[in-house]
Amino acid sequence: MSHAGGLRQLDVSIKRKSYRxxxxxxxxxxxxxxxxxxxxxxxxxxxxxxxGKTTLLRIITGLDADYTGTVHLPDHGKLGMxxxxxxxxxxxTLEQNVRLGAPEATDADLDALFVALGLAGHRHxxxxxxxxxxxxxxxxxxxxxxxxxxxxxxxxxVSLDAALAKHLQDExxxxxxxxxxxxxxxxxxxxxxxxxxxRLFLLSASPARVVxxxxxxxxRAPHTAxxxxxxxxxxxxxxxxxxx
Amino acid sequence: MNVASxxxxxxxxxxxxxxxxxxxxxxxxxGPQTVGLALWAEAQSGALAxxxxxxxxxxxxxxxxxxxxxxxxxxxxxRSRLADRLADPWLVALLNLPALVxxxxxxxxxxxxxxAAIVAVALNKLPNATVTxxxxxxxxxxxxxxxxxxxxxSRWVRLRHVLIPxxxxxxxxxxxxxxxxxxxxxxxxxxxGRPNGVGFEIGIAFQLFDVTRILAYAIAFVLVMLAIETFLxxxxxxxxxxxxxxAA
Numbered sequence: 195m196s197h198a199g200g201l202r203q204l205d206v207s208i209k210r211k212s213y214r215x216x217x218x219x220x221x222x223x224x225x226x227x228x229x230x231x232x233x234x235x236x237x238x239x240x241x242x243x244x245x246g247k248t249t250l251l252r253i254i255t256g257l258d259a260d261y262t263g264t265v266h267l268p269d270h271g272k273l274g275m276x277x278x279x280x281x282x283x284x285x286x287t288l289e290q291n292v293r294l295g296a297p298e299a300t301d302a303d304l305d306a307l308f309v310a311l312g313l314a315g316h317r318h319x320x321x322x323x324x325x326x327x328x329x330x331x332x333x334x335x336x337x338x339x340x341x342x343x344x345x346x347x348x349x350x351x352v353s354l355d356a357a358l359a360k361h362l363q364d365e366x367x368x369x370x371x372x373x374x375x376x377x378x379x380x381x382x383x384x385x386x387x388x389x390x391x392x393r394l395f396l397l398s399a400s401p402a403r404v405v406x407x408x409x410x411x412x413x414r415a416p417h418t419a420x421x422x423x424x425x426x427x428x429x430x431x432x433x434x435x436x437x438x
Numbered sequence: 439m440n441v442a443s444x445x446x447x448x449x450x451x452x453x454x455x456x457x458x459x460x461x462x463x464x465x466x467x468x469g470p471q472t473v474g475l476a477l478w479a480e481a482q483s484g485a486l487a488x489x490x491x492x493x494x495x496x497x498x499x500x501x502x503x504x505x506x507x508x509x510x511x512x513x514x515x516x517r518s519r520l521a522d523r524l525a526d527p528w529l530v531a532l533l534n535l536p537a538l539v540x541x542x543x544x545x546x547x548x549x550x551x552x553x554a555a556i557v558a559v560a561l562n563k564l565p566n567a568t569v570t571x572x573x574x575x576x577x578x579x580x581x582x583x584x585x586x587x588x589x590x591x592s593r594w595v596r597l598r599h600v601l602i603p604x605x606x607x608x609x610x611x612x613x614x615x616x617x618x619x620x621x622x623x624x625x626x627x628x629x630x631g632r633p634n635g636v637g638f639e640i641g642i643a644f645q646l647f648d649v650t651r652i653l654a655y656a657i658a659f660v661l662v663m664l665a666i667e668t669f670l671x672x673x674x675x676x677x678x679x680x681x682x683x684x685a686a
Contacts, residue, residue: 257588273589275589277581277584279581281585283582283600283603294599295591297595
């Protein structure tokens, strides 16, 4: 295994990742998982639940070093991460939470982020006083405030109601577009992936690998029904070909 | 209502004291007035402040040493299974060693010195702090740890903003039980081998069978500890738990 920065793009090539199961056997989670993501692009990893997406993100973010393969992070490898759970410090205010994650962020940058995410009135509140949707927004603000070379999002809208998830997705799309951050998002929702990404990476069931890539025309713009049908057809074709 | 019921309880206590002194006689159980006058006389002469000061200084130093080492040890044992297995027998031994044994051994080995006194008190408190903090360290949130790692938080930031706040309820519990334990042991240490402090004074009073002075010093010290609890420990606790949503 090796974990390094320096290239412009994200380069992932994991030969093998397995776990020791409680019963004593080994479970292979990832095999020949390889893809690259161009600088400034948004990639979505789409796959069935439990296929190893979170494990893949843990490897990319350096939380898990026990694998065979290589991961090259873009530029200096500075990471901004949005976990599945907001993971805020409950004993610190929203503003302190963001500042602790991104000590170099300027006041102007924080103001802009808080306004963009509708958090301006909550800066001095504690996480326990927020709804889940608001806590997710704080986690987004913290990740963007870092000015990351790679932004990683792990199912950032899971367990929100559909309307709120859509709203947050639009806010995220606007931020990603205005800031040109290389972004990797993991989701099990194809709609979410189509709405956010430049390129979809379709994953197989466990042990996971990339079975195909689908570029999205006019990313993060509203798609017509015709375009959507075409994209979905392409996804079905690519994943169908892989399963043959 | 709250203040009134506390006041009522206090008045009953003083009344019971009066009644007790009437029954047992002034020599065995001097009344509140006698003790109050003795307290005033000790305060006037400066002896009270001197001995209270000496005792409080020992309490403070021994408490800080025991909490610092106990917390570090507790975190280490809570986080590492190997450390837990290695240090646990020592901890159990220390927990069950009578305070008096530790004190006497410290004086025998190190002489009747201030250092021996402080070390003996700190050693008595140490295992108690370690056990409490270990419990806290076992329940640390791994998810927050990972967050701190991904966001490259410095060691200092992790300690101050991630680790200590999670341990705060356990540190508060250790502080509470620790302060009362430490001052009781400090008195014994002073009785056995120090030339000043509240414990030394009570020792003298014991030899003279001067119950008035014993009660005067005991009350003075209880009042000081009550003040520390009310004006130091409780405000700190309120500040530390300010983020918890208030019960409706």
